[in-house]
Amino acid sequence: MRPRTTIPLLIVLATGLITVLVWKGRQPMSAPPAPPTVETPSTPEPKLSDLAQPPNWSQLDAWQATVTRGEFIEMMNSVFTVSPVWRNWFIVNEDQVEVKTSNPDVPYILRFAAEGEETVGPRYWRSASSLPPTSSELPLKDLKIAIDPGHIGGRWAKIEERWFQVGEGSPVREGSMTLEVAKLLKPKLEVLGAKVTLIRTENEPVTSYRPESLMDEARESNPDSPQKLAERLFYRTAEIRSRADKVNKELKPDLVLCLHFNAEGWGDPLLPRLVPKNHLHLILNGAYTDGEVGLEDQRFEILGKIVERIHPEEAALAGSVAAAFVEKTQLPPYLYEPNSRRAVNVDNNPYLWARNLLANRLYRCPVVFLEPYVMNSIEDHARIQAGDYEGTKEIEGKARPSIFREYADSVAAGLENYYQTRRAHE
Incomplete structure (x- = not known):
C-alpha cells in the first residue's frame, strides 16, 4: 500500500497598526492630512497537496x-x-x-443538467463504445494505451523503499520488475491493434527533480529531518506529477495501465521475511479522505473525474482485467478491513477497490492500476528469483510460467475481452 504525504500550508495574516500623529498647534495646517492607507485583504493561499499548483x-x-x-x-x-x-x-x-x-x-x-438531458462533454480519451468499428481479429485497433511501469527501480529502488533481498538471493526491485512486464506487454497489445507507449523505458526518473533540489520544500515542512522527506517528494510526488504531465499533455491516451507488484509487511526493513500469503486487487480512483477533500486541487480533480465520467469506464475495464487475471492465476482477492476509511469497494467485486492515489487521480482518463502477487510470498519470491523464461519451470513443486509473462498475458487477455464485447464490429 502506498501512503501519501500531505504538506499543509500555514497561512498567517498579519495586520499592521497604523498610528496617526496629529500636531496640535495654533496654526492651521496647510493641507488636510492624507487618510491612512487601507490595504485590501489578499486572497488566502489555497490549501494544496504536495507540489501542486492552484487549479484553474x-x-x-x-x-x-x-x-x-x-x-x-x-x-x-x-x-x-x-x-x-x-x-x-x-x-x-x-x-x-x-x-x-x-x-x-x-x-x-x-x-447541473436536467434529468434525462445529461451529455458527454469534451475529453481526450475515447470509451470503448465511442471507438470506430473494428474487426474481431483487431479488437484494440487504434486504441491509444500508455503503460506506466510503477516506481523507478534500478539504482533508485532503495531510496524508493521498493527493494529487498533475502539471504544470498537476487535483490527484488519492484520498479525494475514492472518495466520488464511493460516491455513484454507492449508487443502483445500491438498485435491486437493498439498504439502503445511506455511512459518510461529505462530505470531512470521521468522528472528532472532530484532529492537535493527539493530540500527547501522539505525543510519548510520538516526542518529537523528534511532528507527523508525530500526523497519522498522526489519519488512519490515529483515523479508522478511529471508522468501525469506526459500523459495529459503529450500522449493523451484512451487508457493508462499502471503496473505494480504488491508486498506484505515484515516489520524490520533490514530483515525481510517470506510469507505464505498471495493475492490480487485493482485500484480505481476514489475514497478521498476528509482531509483530502479539504485540499483545493483535490476537489478540482474529483469534479473533473465526475464530469468526464471516467469512473464507469475505469470500473468496467478493471473488472475485465481482474477476471482474466483470476482465470489465469487463481489469485484470491486482497480485502481491506471492513469500514476502512482509505478504500471503498467497487461494484461488490472483491478484486476492485477505490483509493485516492496520485497517479490514478492525476491521469485524466481511465486508469487500470494493478496490484497483483506478493513479492515476499514464498511462491512468488521463488518465481521472481527464476527470472523471465519461455515455457514453464518447476517452482515450489508446480510447473509455472514466468511470473512476468503471466502478468502480461493476463492484462492483454482482459483488454482483449473487454474491447471484443464492448466495441462495434465491422
Whole structure:
C-alpha cells in the first residue's frame, strides 16, 4: 500500500497598526492630512497537496450542464468520498453545486443538467463504445494505451523503499520488475491493434527533480529531518506529477495501465521475511479522505473525474482485467478491513477497490492500476528469483510460467475481452 504525504500550508495574516500623529498647534495646517492607507485583504493561499499548483477552475466550464444532480451525488457518496464531510466543501443546490475555492467569496459553480438531458462533454480519451468499428481479429485497433511501469527501480529502488533481498538471493526491485512486464506487454497489445507507449523505458526518473533540489520544500515542512522527506517528494510526488504531465499533455491516451507488484509487511526493513500469503486487487480512483477533500486541487480533480465520467469506464475495464487475471492465476482477492476509511469497494467485486492515489487521480482518463502477487510470498519470491523464461519451470513443486509473462498475458487477455464485447464490429 502506498501512503501519501500531505504538506499543509500555514497561512498567517498579519495586520499592521497604523498610528496617526496629529500636531496640535495654533496654526492651521496647510493641507488636510492624507487618510491612512487601507490595504485590501489578499486572497488566502489555497490549501494544496504536495507540489501542486492552484487549479484553474475555468477549465471545467466546458462541462457545464452535462451531469445531473443525481449523478453527481451518487458518485460522491458511493465512490469518491468516505464520509458526508464532503458537503462542507461542495454545497449542493437543486440546479447547481457550489465548490469552495481559495477565495471564500467566489466558489466555483457547476450547473447541473436536467434529468434525462445529461451529455458527454469534451475529453481526450475515447470509451470503448465511442471507438470506430473494428474487426474481431483487431479488437484494440487504434486504441491509444500508455503503460506506466510503477516506481523507478534500478539504482533508485532503495531510496524508493521498493527493494529487498533475502539471504544470498537476487535483490527484488519492484520498479525494475514492472518495466520488464511493460516491455513484454507492449508487443502483445500491438498485435491486437493498439498504439502503445511506455511512459518510461529505462530505470531512470521521468522528472528532472532530484532529492537535493527539493530540500527547501522539505525543510519548510520538516526542518529537523528534511532528507527523508525530500526523497519522498522526489519519488512519490515529483515523479508522478511529471508522468501525469506526459500523459495529459503529450500522449493523451484512451487508457493508462499502471503496473505494480504488491508486498506484505515484515516489520524490520533490514530483515525481510517470506510469507505464505498471495493475492490480487485493482485500484480505481476514489475514497478521498476528509482531509483530502479539504485540499483545493483535490476537489478540482474529483469534479473533473465526475464530469468526464471516467469512473464507469475505469470500473468496467478493471473488472475485465481482474477476471482474466483470476482465470489465469487463481489469485484470491486482497480485502481491506471492513469500514476502512482509505478504500471503498467497487461494484461488490472483491478484486476492485477505490483509493485516492496520485497517479490514478492525476491521469485524466481511465486508469487500470494493478496490484497483483506478493513479492515476499514464498511462491512468488521463488518465481521472481527464476527470472523471465519461455515455457514453464518447476517452482515450489508446480510447473509455472514466468511470473512476468503471466502478468502480461493476463492484462492483454482482459483488454482483449473487454474491447471484443464492448466495441462495434465491422
